[in-house]
Amino acid sequence: MKLIIDSELRNIAGPRIKEARLKNNMTQEELSIKLETLAVYIDRASISKLEQQKRIITDIELIAISQILNVSINWLLGLNN
Template identity: 40%
Template sequence: MKGLSFMKKRNWIGSNLKKIRLLNGLSQEQLIAQLNLLGLDLDRTSLSRIENQNREVYDYELVYFSKALKVNIVDLYDDIDL
């Protein structure tokens, strides 16, 4: 069923996270470095899996992503493709 395609995704923000990261001109490695400086221990493989919606995102990670990318958490959910 096409209407249930969102159920195959492990998170809803991955594609927006990647889009915002690229709009900020950041590589995955650069974002990881910023996250590490803020105190989030995340590796590139985990970030890649999040961006590809193959890994869950924890609520505390949303806070770190929004701080590192200088966006509101709500921006990570804008125009979600369900």
Template identity: 45%
Template structure:
């Protein structure tokens, strides 16, 4: 497993939790991107990497889709729920 080379940014609140949930499900970034595309969210590998690194803001549509795909709540992604 690769370790993050750069520190987390401050452009979103959900990036670190997206990474946690994705890894708990055992899926790779490309698999997550494929699942996002099936629900109409088309982002690139670099964009997802930036989102997970908290260096790219996400839209409300992306937030909702990520929560659904990762089987977590939007509240959990945003750190409101443990």
């Protein structure tokens, strides 16, 4: 089944992931390594694609990223400030 999305943007959390990662003084590679400790495997290049909204993010990935970056899922999704 082909996924059909009207926009070229594949997620809405990407810019906030980048913002939170930078506030935590963390590189994309460091985030990738920390995600591995939670058995979530996203390489540095894929994190870049997430941040640029060029890659879809799964719910499991979103939960893990929110835990590592110490932000809420609602914040990552832009549902609150």
